[in-house]
Each structure stands twice: as C-alpha cells, then as structure tokens.
Amino acid sequence: MKDIDIKDYKIDSKIAISDLKTRVNLHASEKKIEKELEKVRIKLGELQNTMYAHGKYAVLACFQGMDTAGKDSLIREVFKDFNVRGVNCHSFKSPTDLELKHDYLWRHYLRLPPRGKFAIFNRTHYENVLVTRVHPAYILNENIPTIKTVSDVNDAFWNKRFEEIVNFENHITTNGTIIFKFFLNLSKDEQRDRLIRRLDKKNKNWKFSPDDLKERELWDVYQNCYEDAINRTATSNAPWYNIPADDKPTARLIVATILYNTLKTYTDMKEPELDQETYSNIKTYKSQLENE
Structure with missing residues (x-):
C-alpha cells in the first residue's frame, strides 16, 4: 500500500480547486484499506485517552464538502474506537431563532471542545461564508x-x-485547541452517481430533497466560494486538508492518518504521573483489595 504523506494533502499555498485531486490510488484493495483504517483508528482512540488524561489540549476536527461527499459515514468510521466520553459531534444546519439572536459565531463557540476532548463539526462555521455567500439573502x-x-x-x-x-x-488555537479542517473534495460526476444511488435505495432516499438538484445547479458557484474560503483561511494555526472524496474508504483512511500522525508529534502529551505517596503505596493498596 502506498504511504500516506500529510504533505500531499495539506494546503499551504494558494490553490485552484480544479487542480486538486478528487480521487487517489493507494494501490491496495478496499479490504486492505479498511483493515489499515481499523489499525489507525485504534491507535487514534488510544491517543485520545492520553489526551483526555493530559488535559491540556483539545481537538477540533472540521468537515466541509458538497452534499453526498461522505461526511457522516467518514465520521462514523474514523471515530468508531473513541471512548464516548472523549468526543462530541455537532452538525450545523440552518440557524435556529435563538441562534439568529446572537452573532453568527456564537453557536460554534458553545460547542467548542474542552481541553482533553475532541469535537467534530459536521458542517462548520464555514457555512457562514459558503452557503450564505451563494445565497446572500440568508444574511x-x-x-x-x-x-x-x-x-x-x-x-x-x-x-x-x-x-x-x-x-x-x-x-482558540492559542488557548490549546488543535484545529484540523478537512475539505472532502467530491467530483461533480461522483455526486451525480451518489444522488442516483440515494434515490434507488429505500433506506437512503429519505435523505433526498428536490432542493439537492437546485443546489447542484450552483456547483460552479459553490466551488468558487470553497476555493476563496480555503485560500483566505488556510493558516499554520488552522490548516486545510484536501481529502479526495470520490472513494469513501480511501478518504476515511487519509483523514484518520492525518489526525494520528499529526497528534503523535505532540510529545508533551502524556498521562499524569501518580503523586509520590500514592505511587510508593501501590503494593499496600493492591494487597488491601486482594484481601477483602
């Protein structure tokens, strides 16, 4: 299997979306890719436990992409081996009446992760410069x-x-939150095929709305807005990653690998040590329990 190099996906200079890949070949079968994902997500779950005990960093994983890009299933598969106490997922749809009474970032601040935990934004604060830019009347x-x-x-x-x-x-990065921003880059042809499959499957067609087709007609407008948003906000503190999304198993493995390989570089992230008194009495405590 081809190694996944973060540098191949990290956006660190001005891009044109038309130049970014929507599909990549890892030279491995789907089964092998899924087995590799299982290994990485287990290690990622273990790392999250360490992060929880360490209590000095939080992680915000942001997922943006066109409809059918695979955000829901990717989140399900990548974070499957997390302890539920250490991760929360939030999906940002149209603002509620209460949210509209506050500034547009208010609802995102409310759902930021505390130190020691992950938060997943399934659609993110970037909806405020994507959907609203395509439909400015929403503002x-x-x-x-x-x-x-x-x-x-x-x-x-x-x-x-x-x-x-x-x-x-x-x-938020200055205060200990590590940000990952993933653009699930789907081709227009693949979106068409997924929408057709969605219509064909009884357990999936409830997701379909005629509005999906209206939004699809605005594909080029959305692509231009994504390109501008990424170019304006790809920073060293909060980088964007282009995730080729035409193949779902490959996209999941790439995201999991980026998360794990980046977070393991935080070498100060360790479980706290027992205080000296407790450590020196471990044998006594163990004996007490065994002799109950």
Whole structure:
C-alpha cells in the first residue's frame, strides 16, 4: 500500500480547486484499506485517552464538502474506537431563532471542545461564508444593524467575515485547541452517481430533497466560494486538508492518518504521573483489595 504523506494533502499555498485531486490510488484493495483504517483508528482512540488524561489540549476536527461527499459515514468510521466520553459531534444546519439572536459565531463557540476532548463539526462555521455567500439573502435573517438589503452584503462584508473567522481560530488555537479542517473534495460526476444511488435505495432516499438538484445547479458557484474560503483561511494555526472524496474508504483512511500522525508529534502529551505517596503505596493498596 502506498504511504500516506500529510504533505500531499495539506494546503499551504494558494490553490485552484480544479487542480486538486478528487480521487487517489493507494494501490491496495478496499479490504486492505479498511483493515489499515481499523489499525489507525485504534491507535487514534488510544491517543485520545492520553489526551483526555493530559488535559491540556483539545481537538477540533472540521468537515466541509458538497452534499453526498461522505461526511457522516467518514465520521462514523474514523471515530468508531473513541471512548464516548472523549468526543462530541455537532452538525450545523440552518440557524435556529435563538441562534439568529446572537452573532453568527456564537453557536460554534458553545460547542467548542474542552481541553482533553475532541469535537467534530459536521458542517462548520464555514457555512457562514459558503452557503450564505451563494445565497446572500440568508444574511438578512441575521438582523445585523448595518445590513439593510442584499446590496449591503458586499466585498467589504465578506472581507470582514473572513477576518473574524481567522481571528476566531487563532484565539482558540492559542488557548490549546488543535484545529484540523478537512475539505472532502467530491467530483461533480461522483455526486451525480451518489444522488442516483440515494434515490434507488429505500433506506437512503429519505435523505433526498428536490432542493439537492437546485443546489447542484450552483456547483460552479459553490466551488468558487470553497476555493476563496480555503485560500483566505488556510493558516499554520488552522490548516486545510484536501481529502479526495470520490472513494469513501480511501478518504476515511487519509483523514484518520492525518489526525494520528499529526497528534503523535505532540510529545508533551502524556498521562499524569501518580503523586509520590500514592505511587510508593501501590503494593499496600493492591494487597488491601486482594484481601477483602
């Protein structure tokens, strides 16, 4: 199997989405890829336990991609071996009435992970510069005092919003949160095939909405918005990774490997040691328990 090198997926310079891969060949069977994923996710789960005991870092894993890119199943498979106490998953859909009474980042702040835990954002704070940029009328629902009409949602507005997002990410990384931003890069042809399969399967077609086709007609607009968002917000503190998503097992293994290989470089992340008094009396405590 071909080794997975983080550098092949990390975005550290300006990109054009049309140049990014949506499929990669690891030169391995699907079964071998799935077995390798099982090994990596077990190690990732063990590392998370250490992180939980260490209590100084948190991890925020962000997943963005077009509809049918495989976010739900990827999250299920990559984090399957985590202790449930150490991970929470949040899916950000249309803002509620309460959320609209606050600034657009408020609901994301509320769901940030405490130190020692993972949080998964299935769709993320980037919805606020993706969906809303494709449909700027949605911004009017936020009741921002300076925004009276759609014409007010101009370049200056987006420039400010991108600046706020970068500041948000810089703030939380400074305070111990390690951020991964994964762009599940799906080809338009593969999305079409997945939508057809979704319609064909009785246990899947409940996910389909005619609006899916309306959004698909805006494919090129979305791609341009993704490209701009990635280029404006790919920083050393909060990097983006392009995940070729046309093959689901491969995408899952790449994400798990990036997470594990990055986090294991945090060599200060260790379980705390027992205090000297407790350590010196281990034999006594063990004997007490055995002689109950």
